[in-house]
Amino acid sequence: MKKVVVLVLVLTVLFATLAGCTQTPATDVPTSSAPEATPAGAGAQEGMDVDVGKQVEQQAGQQEGKEYNFAIIYGGVHPFFDPWRFGAQQAAMDLGIPTPNVTSPQDWDQTQQNAIIDGLVAGGVNGIGMFTSDAVAGNEKISELVDMGIPVVTMGGSPATPSKATFCYTTDVGASVAYATQAIIDKLKADGKTEGKLMHLCSGLADTNTQKRQAAIKEVLSKPENAGFTLEWELADTDATQPAEEAISAMYSSYYKEVDGIVCTGYINAQVLAKTMNERGTNDGIVAIGIDDSTDVMTAIENGYMYGTMTQSSWAMGYVGTYGLKLLIDGYTYKEGAPFLINSGFWLCTKDNIAQYQERQQKIATDFVSTMAEKYFDAPGATPVPFDTSLLPAVVGPVYED
Numbered sequence: 001m002k003k004v005v006v007l008v009l010v011l012t013v014l015f016a017t018l019a020g021c022t023q024t025p026a027t028d029v030p031t032s033s034a035p036e037a038t039p040a041g042a043g044a045q046e047g048m049d050v051d052v053g054k055q056v057e058q059q060a061g062q063q064e065g066k067e068y069n070f071a072i073i074y075g076g077v078h079p080f081f082d083p084w085r086f087g088a089q090q091a092a093m094d095l096g097i098p099t100p101n102v103t104s105p106q107d108w109d110q111t112q113q114n115a116i117i118d119g120l121v122a123g124g125v126n127g128i129g130m131f132t133s134d135a136v137a138g139n140e141k142i143s144e145l146v147d148m149g150i151p152v153v154t155m156g157g158s159p160a161t162p163s164k165a166t167f168c169y170t171t172d173v174g175a176s177v178a179y180a181t182q183a184i185i186d187k188l189k190a191d192g193k194t195e196g197k198l199m200h201l202c203s204g205l206a207d208t209n210t211q212k213r214q215a216a217i218k219e220v221l222s223k224p225e226n227a228g229f230t231l232e233w234e235l236a237d238t239d240a241t242q243p244a245e246e247a248i249s250a251m252y253s254s255y256y257k258e259v260d261g262i263v264c265t266g267y268i269n270a271q272v273l274a275k276t277m278n279e280r281g282t283n284d285g286i287v288a289i290g291i292d293d294s295t296d297v298m299t300a301i302e303n304g305y306m307y308g309t310m311t312q313s314s315w316a317m318g319y320v321g322t323y324g325l326k327l328l329i330d331g332y333t334y335k336e337g338a339p340f341l342i343n344s345g346f347w348l349c350t351k352d353n354i355a356q357y358q359e360r361q362q363k364i365a366t367d368f369v370s371t372m373a374e375k376y377f378d379a380p381g382a383t384p385v386p387f388d389t390s391l392l393p394a395v396v397g398p399v400y401e402d
Contacts, residue, residue, distance in 0.1 A: 070100035070325050071125045072318060073116060075133035076108035079294065080156070080267055080314060087318025087365065088129075095326055101125065102318070110134040114141050121150065127329055129321030131156045139163050151328035155317035157209075158341060166334050167376070169320045169342045171312045173209050175396040176346040177265050178216040180289040180310045183348055184261040185220070185229050187287045187307055195228030196260030201248065201269035205236050213265045233259070238269035248272045262288040270309065274300035281305075289348070293357070301351055308350035311357070316344055316365035323369045331380030338376050338387035344368075345399040353402050364399055 072088045074081040085102040092099045101120060105112035110133040117128065128145060131154065132138020139159035142152045146164040154168040181198070188196045200217060203210045214234075221229055235251055238244040248269060264270035270290030274297040277283050283305040290297045290309040300306035345364045349357055375391060378384045 066329055067124075067126055068097040068326060068329055069124050070098075070127045070129065070322060071117075071120045072100045072102040072129045072321060073113065073120070074104045074131040074156070075113060075138075076105055078267070080292070081131070083315040084155070084318035084321075087315040087320075088322045089318075091319040091322035095323065097326060100129070100322055100325075105133060108133050110137040110141070113138065117141060117145070121145070121148070125150070127151050127325035129153050129155055129318075129325055132159045136160045139165075151325060153321050153324045153328075155321045155344075156314070161340065163340070165340075166324065166328060167338070167340055167342055169317055169324075169344050171344050171346050172396045173265075174212040174216040176291075176310050176312070177213040177263060178220050179346070179348065179398055180263050180291075180308075181217050181220040182226075183308070184263060184287050184289055185226055188229070188260055191287075193260065195230075197230060197232040197258055198261045198263065199233040199235070199251075199255070199259050200231060201235050201238055201262060201264045201266065201273060203237070203239050203266045203269075210236070210265070217263065229261075235269070238266055238272070241268055241272065244268050244272045245275075248276060252276055256284045256286065259286050262286055264288070264290040267292050267294065270294065271296045274306055277305035278303065293349070298354065298357075301349065301354055304351060308348045311347055311349050311361065313344040313346075313361065313364045315361055316368065319365040320344070320368060320372070323372065327373055327377055332373060332377040333384070335376055335378055335387040336384060337389065339392065342376075343393075343396055347398040347400040348402070350402070353400070360400055 070088075070092075072084055074084065081104065088100045088102055103116060103120075105116055113130075113133040117130075120128070128150060130138070130142075130152065132141070135158070139161075142154075142159055143164045145152050152165045154163070154165045154170075156170055158168040158170060159165060184198065185196070198217075198221075200214070202213060205211075217231060220226060221231060233251070233255060235247060238247060252273075262273060264273055270292060271294040273288060274290055274294065277288070277300050278296060288306045290300075290306055292312060292314075293309060297306060297309050301308060345368075347360065353360075373379070376387070
C-alpha cells in the first residue's frame with residue numbers, strides 16, 4: 001500500500017470538532033456533525049410535519065404536579081446543532097409541554113457552558129439535554145446535575161464514561177464512514193475502474209471521532225475485494241471555514257487530476273468541497289461523498305457534482321432528547337442493561353433519493369420514539385424488566401439502503 005501523505009493545516013481554529021465516545025458498546029459510537037437548513041434538507045428545520053403516532057400520544061400531555069422546564073444545550077456554536085432547536089420544538093408540540101430553552105456558549109469552553117447551565121438551573125430548569133463542551137469536565141457537570149435530582153440525557157457526542165447521564169443518542173461514526181468509503185469504491189468499480197486513489201478530508205487528528213473514521217477507512221481498504229484502491233492523501237484540521245477554503249482549494253488545484261474519490265468526514269470540509277465543485281461546475285470525474293446537509297452539499301448532489309452525503313440525525317437528536325427528558329420527569333426509569341449509546345442512524349443521500357430526504361429524517365425520529373418507552377424504560381410503578389439484548393443489531397448499518 002502506498003504511503004499516505006498527511007496534509008495538516010498549521011493554524012489555530014475554534015474548537016469545532018465533536019467530542020468522541022470513549023466507550024463502544026454493541027450499538028453505537030459518537031457523531032460529528034449535522035445539518036443546517038437547505039431546500040432539500042428542510043426536514044432539519046421547522047417545516048417538518050411530524051405525526052409521532054400512538055406511542056407519543058400515550059406520553060403526550062403534562063401530568064398533574066409535573067413541570068417540564070427543559071433546556072437543550074450544546075458545546076459551542078456550530079451548524080451541526082442548528083436542527084436541534086427545531087427537533088426539540090416539534091417534540092414539545094407533540095408532547096404538549098413547554099418548548100425547551102435551546103442555547104450554547106459562544107466558544108467551546110466548559111466553563112462557559114457550566115455558567116449557562118447554572119443560570120438555567122437557577123431559573124427553574126429541571127431537565128437537560130446536552131452535548132458537553134469538554135467530554136471529561138462536562139461529565140463532572142453532569143454528575144453534579146444528576147446528584148441535584150436533575151435528569152440529563154446527551155446527544156450527538158458522548159461525555160466521558162462512565163457517566164450519570166441516562167443515555168447518549170448519537171451516530172456510529174465508524175460504520176458511517178466505512179459505508180461511505182465502500183460506496184465510493186463501488187461507484188468507481190461500476191464506472192469500470194479496478195484501482196483508484198482516495199483522499200480523506202477530516203477534522204483534527206487528535207479528535208477521537210477522526211481516529212475512528214481513519215480506522216474505518218483503513219479497514220475497508222484492507223479488504224481483498226478492494227485491492228487496488230488506496231488512501232493517498234489526508235487533509236486534516238479543516239474545521240474553520242476560511243482556512244478550510246484555502247487549504248481545500250489548494251489541494252484540489254494540485255491533485256484533482258490524480259484523485260478518484262474523496263470522502264469527507266467533517267461538516268465544514270464537506271461544505272467547502274461542495275462549494276468548490278459547484279463553482280467549477282464539474283466534479284472533474286471525482287466520486288465524492290460528503291457528510292450532513294449544508295446548502296452547498298445538497299446543491300452539489302442535485303447538480304450531480306457530489307455523489308452523495310452521509311446523513312446524520314441532528315433534528316432527531318433534539319426530538320429524542322426532549323422526549324427522553326419527559327419520560328424521566330414522568331417517573332420512567334432506564335432499564336437495567338440498556339445501552340448508554342443509542343444509534344441515531346445514518347444513510348447515504350444521493351441524487352436518486354434526495355427527494356425523500358425530509359421524510360426520511362423525520363421518520364428516523366418518529367420510528368425510534370414509537371417504541372422508546374417500551375424498549376428502553378420501565379414505566380412508573382412497574383416491575384423492572386431488564387433490557388432485551390436481542391434488540392441490539394449484530395451489525396450497525398444504514399437506516400435506509402437504496
